Amino acid sequence: MEDTELYTMLLGIRPPWRVTKVRVDMTAERVDVWVEETPGMKVTCAVCENITPVYDHTEEQVWRHLDTCQCRTFLHARLPRTNCPADGVKQIVAPWGEPRSQFTRLFEGRVIDTLRECDVTGVTRLMETSWDETWGVMTRAVMRGLARKEKRVCARIGIDEKSLGKGHDYESIVCDLDRGTVEYVVDDRKQESLESYYQQFTREELAAIEAIAMDMWDPYIAATKAYVPDADNKIVFDRYHATTQVTKAVDKVRRREHKVLAKQGDLRLLGTKYLWLRNEENVPEWRREEFDGVKNAELKTSRAWAIKESLRVFWNYVYAKCAENYFKAWYFWATHSRLEPMIEAAKTLKRHIANIMTYFKHRITNATSEGINSKIQTIKLMACGYRNREHYKTAIYFHCGGLDLYPRAGAT
Numbered sequence: 001m002e003d004t005e006l007y008t009m010l011l012g013i014r015p016p017w018r019v020t021k022v023r024v025d026m027t028a029e030r031v032d033v034w035v036e037e038t039p040g041m042k043v044t045c046a047v048c049e050n051i052t053p054v055y056d057h058t059e060e061q062v063w064r065h066l067d068t069c070q071c072r073t074f075l076h077a078r079l080p081r082t083n084c085p086a087d088g089v090k091q092i093v094a095p096w097g098e099p100r101s102q103f104t105r106l107f108e109g110r111v112i113d114t115l116r117e118c119d120v121t122g123v124t125r126l127m128e129t130s131w132d133e134t135w136g137v138m139t140r141a142v143m144r145g146l147a148r149k150e151k152r153v154c155a156r157i158g159i160d161e162k163s164l165g166k167g168h169d170y171e172s173i174v175c176d177l178d179r180g181t182v183e184y185v186v187d188d189r190k191q192e193s194l195e196s197y198y199q200q201f202t203r204e205e206l207a208a209i210e211a212i213a214m215d216m217w218d219p220y221i222a223a224t225k226a227y228v229p230d231a232d233n234k235i236v237f238d239r240y241h242a243t244t245q246v247t248k249a250v251d252k253v254r255r256r257e258h259k260v261l262a263k264q265g266d267l268r269l270l271g272t273k274y275l276w277l278r279n280e281e282n283v284p285e286w287r288r289e290e291f292d293g294v295k296n297a298e299l300k301t302s303r304a305w306a307i308k309e310s311l312r313v314f315w316n317y318v319y320a321k322c323a324e325n326y327f328k329a330w331y332f333w334a335t336h337s338r339l340e341p342m343i344e345a346a347k348t349l350k351r352h353i354a355n356i357m358t359y360f361k362h363r364i365t366n367a368t369s370e371g372i373n374s375k376i377q378t379i380k381l382m383a384c385g386y387r388n389r390e391h392y393k394t395a396i397y398f399h400c401g402g403l404d405l406y407p408r409a410g411a412t
C-alpha cells in the first residue's frame with residue numbers, strides 16, 4: 001500500500017479530497033501529510049452554504065493530528081476560498097477541523113478526553129500542547145456545548161454561592177438537582193446575578209420550576225420572588241445552611257464563656273472548639289471522655305450545644321404539622337436560654353420559618369448536588385492554574401455542565 005493511500009484511510013480523507021504527499025522524518029519523530037482537493041471541485045460558502053466554484057486558496061495551513069505511533073503527525077492544506085455574491089471572499093470549513101482550530105477534530109477530541117481526566121498542566125505534558133492551546137480546546141468545547149444545549153427550565157434547582165480563592169469574590173451557581181448538572185454560573189452573589197439566570201426564560205416558563213433550594217440570602221430571595229411565580233411555596237432554605245446558623249451561635253457562646261472562665265484560671269473549654277461543632281456521634285473516640293466531661297458540666301456552652309443537637313430531630317419529621325410543633329417547642333427553649341447568640345439564631349430561623357417548612361413538602365437541599373460540590377472543590381484546588389475568573393467558570397461548565405463537548409463534522 002502506498003503511504004498516501006494509507007494516510008487517506010487513517011485520516012478518513014474522502015473524495016474530492018485526497019492525500020498527495022506523505023513525509024516521514026524518523027529523527028524528528030514526525031509525519032507530515034499534505035491534502036488537496038480534486039481540481040474542479042465545488043465548495044460551499046462558509047456563511048450561507050451556497051455552492052460555488054473555488055475562487056482561490058489560502059496560504060498553507062497546518063493542523064496537528066493524532067500521533068502515528070511515536071511520531072507527531074501534522075496535516076497540511078491550502079484551503080479553497082469562495083467568492084460568494086452575498087458574503088464575499090471566505091475560506092471554506094475544512095472537513096477535518098473546526099474553524100480557527102490548529103487541531104484536527106480527532107486530536108481535539110483526544111485533548112477533551114484527557115482534560116476530563118486531569119488538569120490543564122497534566123494535559124500539556126501528556127499531549128505536548130501548550131497551555132494556551134489546551135485552554136483554547138476547553139473553551140471551544142464549552143462554547144460548543146452551551147450552543148448545543150437546549151434551553152430548558154429545570155423542575156428542581158439549587159442556588160449556591162462559591163467563593164473564589166481567599167478574597168470576597170463569589171460566583172453564583174444554579175444546579176439542576178435532578179440531573180446533577182451546573183446550569184448556570186455568574187459572577188457575584190447579588191440580586192442581579194441570579195436575575196440574569198431567570199431572565200433567559202419567560203414568566204410562563206419559570207412557572208414550571210417546582211422547588212428551589214437556597215441559603216437564607218436576601219438577594220437570592222428577592223430575585224426569586226421577583227421572577228418565579230408562586231416563589232413563596234417553592235423556596236426551600238437549605239437545612240444545612242440553617243443548621244450552620246445555630247452551630248455558629250454555639251461557637252460564639254463557647255468563645256465568650258472561655259474568655260470569662262480563663263480569667264478565673266478555668267481552662268476546661270480550651271481546645272474544645274471542634275468538639276461542639278460536630279454532631280455528637282462524630283466526636284472522635286479518643287476525645288469522647290473529655291467531651292462527656294464538659295458536655296455534662298454546668299456550662300453555658302453545654303446548654304447551647306444541647307439546643308443545637310436537639311434541632312437535628314426537627315428535620316426527621318415526616319409530617320409538616322409535627323415538625324412545626326417541634327419547632328415551636330425548640331424555639332421556646334432556645335429563646336429562654338438566656339444565651340444571646342442562641343436567641344438570635346433562633347429568631348433568624350423563626351423569621352424564615354415559612355421557607356424552612358417547605359422542606360417537608362419538597363425534601364430538597366443544596367447537598368443534593370453533593371457530587372457537583374466536590375467536583376467544584378477539586379476545580380478550585382486546581383484553581384492556582386486558572387489565570388482568571390473566566391477560566392474558573394469555563395472549567396466548571398466543562399466538568400459539571402453535562403454538556404455535549406465534542407466537535408463533529410457538519411455540526412456547530
Ligand SMILES: [Zn+2]
Binds near residue numbers: 046047049050084088
Ligand atoms: Zn455566502
